[in-house]
Amino acid sequence: MSEFAPRNARLEWASLFAAEWTRLAGGRADHEFLIDQGLSLVRVVGDRQPADVARQHFENTPEPEQLVRDPETNFTALAAEVGIIKPGERLDQMHIEFAHGIAELCAAVGDGYGDSASANAGRHIRALYGPV
Known part of the structure; x- marks a missing residue:
């Protein structure tokens, strides 16, 4: 596909790239980042x-884990750091929903x-x- 291919063809290629990468990551990936990666790669x-x-x-x-989306691990580590849970414990669903609410x-604010x-x-x- 040429650099001069229609934008929708490049976006479709990037979307297929992102979908496969996400599948390989077990469904946890920063989709927007991967679309951007795909739009860069499609030219080459x-x-x-x-x-x-x-x-x-x-x-x-x-380090593909840097691109793998796993908010619950981040939330759990932060909760242990601030003393909400003990290291090694898991967050319950109410805590996870609260963390997603804070992220929202x-x-x-970031929407602006x-x-x-x-x-x-x-x-x-x-x-x-956000929720997976």
């Missing part, structure tokens, strides 16, 4: 199948920054810490 390797590129990208990412409050039609701080916060 868009002649290849997006799923093949996603597999290669996933396998060659030095922060995301609502950036391009609301495509990407902004609020959407990025939701992508990282």
Whole structure:
């Protein structure tokens, strides 16, 4: 696929790339980040199948866990750090919902920054810490 391919064709390629990467990550990934990655990659390797590129990208990412979306682990670590739970304990569903609510409050503030039609701080916060 050429750099000059229609935008919707590039976006479709990027979406297929992101979908395969997300599948490889067990459904936990920052989808917006992966779409951006796909839109960059399509210009260079868009002649290849997006799923093949996603597999290669996933396998060659030095620390793919940095791109894997796992808000509950972050919430649990923070809860233990501030003494809500003891290290090694798990958060109950009420705590997790509360943490997602805090993330949504922060995301609502972030909605005022950036391009609301495509990407902004609020959407990025939701992508990282919203419900899976």
